[in-house]
Amino acid sequence: MTAIASLPRACLFVALIGASPLAGAQTATEPKRPSLEALKRSIADENPQVRVDTVDHERISAKRIDIVGDDGTIRMTLSANTPAPIIDGIQYKRAFDVAGMIVYDAKGSERGGFGVADTPDGTMAVLALDHPAMDAAGWRVSPDGSVMFVINQAPPLIRDAGLGNRLVPGVETPTRVKLDVAADGTPAVSLADGNSQPRVRMTVTAEGYGAIEFLDAGGKVVHVLAPERDLKQ
Numbered sequence: 526m527t528a529i530a531s532l533p534r535a536c537l538f539v540a541l542i543g544a545s546p547l548a549g550a551q552t553a554t555e556p557k558r559p560s561l562e563a564l565k566r567s568i569a570d571e572n573p574q575v576r577v578d579t580v581d582h583e584r585i586s587a588k589r590i591d592i593v594g595d596d597g598t599i600r601m602t603l604s605a606n607t608p609a610p611i612i613d614g615i616q617y618k619r620a621f622d623v624a625g626m627i628v629y630d631a632k633g634s635e636r637g638g639f640g641v642a643d644t645p646d647g648t649m650a651v652l653a654l655d656h657p658a659m660d661a662a663g664w665r666v667s668p669d670g671s672v673m674f675v676i677n678q679a680p681p682l683i684r685d686a687g688l689g690n691r692l693v694p695g696v697e698t699p700t701r702v703k704l705d706v707a708a709d710g711t712p713a714v715s716l717a718d719g720n721s722q723p724r725v726r727m728t729v730t731a732e733g734y735g736a737i738e739f740l741d742a743g744g745k746v747v748h749v750l751a752p753e754r755d756l757k758q
Contacts, residue, residue, distance in 0.1 A: 588604065588605050588606070589606075590603045590604070594631070598629070599633060601626065601627070601628050601629065602626065602629075603625075603626045604624070604626075605624045607623045607624065607627050607638070608627065612658050612691075612694045613632070613634055613657070614691055621643055622642070623638075623640045623641065623643075625638055627640075635655060636655045649665060649666065649668060650664075651664065657682060657692060658682065658693065658694045659698055662674070662676045663675060669708040671707050672706045675700050675702065677698050677699070677700050677701065678698050678699050678719075679698065680696040680698035699717060699718070699720060699721040700717060701717050701721075702714075702716060702717070703717070703723070712729055713727065713728040714727045718742070720742070722743075722744060723740055724739065724742075725737065725738070725739060726738040730751065734754040735751065736751040737750040737751075738750075
């Protein structure tokens with residue numbers, strides 16, 4: 526979902542422990558790997574706790590549970606009615622009531638979460654990761670059965686004196702990638718321009734043919750590539 530998420534796990538691990546000489550001689554077919562010395566330097570605990578001996582309670586009933594950092598900052602909230610979003614120290618109204626989990630950065634600003642939203646049309650399942658003051662990527666399962674995943678371009682970080690020089694939430698930014706399955710089952714992957722207008726769309730036609738559509742700035746399809754369909758015609 527992000528550039529970091531798309532990296533191979535090995536790349537992420539090497540980035541964490543730093544570059545290091547490779548362990549021993551390697552053939553051309555062997556993947557590069559950190560040296561044993563580098564791995565040992567990165568070990569925090571060779572016997573970490575992975576289980577508990579006994580369960581304190583078989584069941585915990587609560588409306589809200591907060592997980593806090595060493596300094597007391599709330600870093601995660603699990604709630605039947607999640608708190609309204611906090612952005613740069615200011616709490617804003619949420620559009621719908623949401624039951625689920627919210628995660629926060631070191632300053633207490635919301636940076637993502639998942640849950641179910643109670644909308645006028647029914648229950649919607651949602652999952653999102655956030656830029657500092659705007660949604661970045663998110664999944665949505667709508668009451669009508671449609672499913673959508675979007676990636677938004679990072680907006681500029683704007684501060685306003687009227688907000689105490691804090692970040693302005695919801696700055697307009699284009700949605701650049703959208704993957705969706707409509708309620709009728711039609712799938713599509715769209716790439717959009719800086720105005721959120723889809724310019725390339727990959728889909729499957731009602732007849733079952735794979736197709737790539739090219740659209741102009743007004744949303745009109747100007748060219749379609751559908752090789753199997755064209756061969757049959």
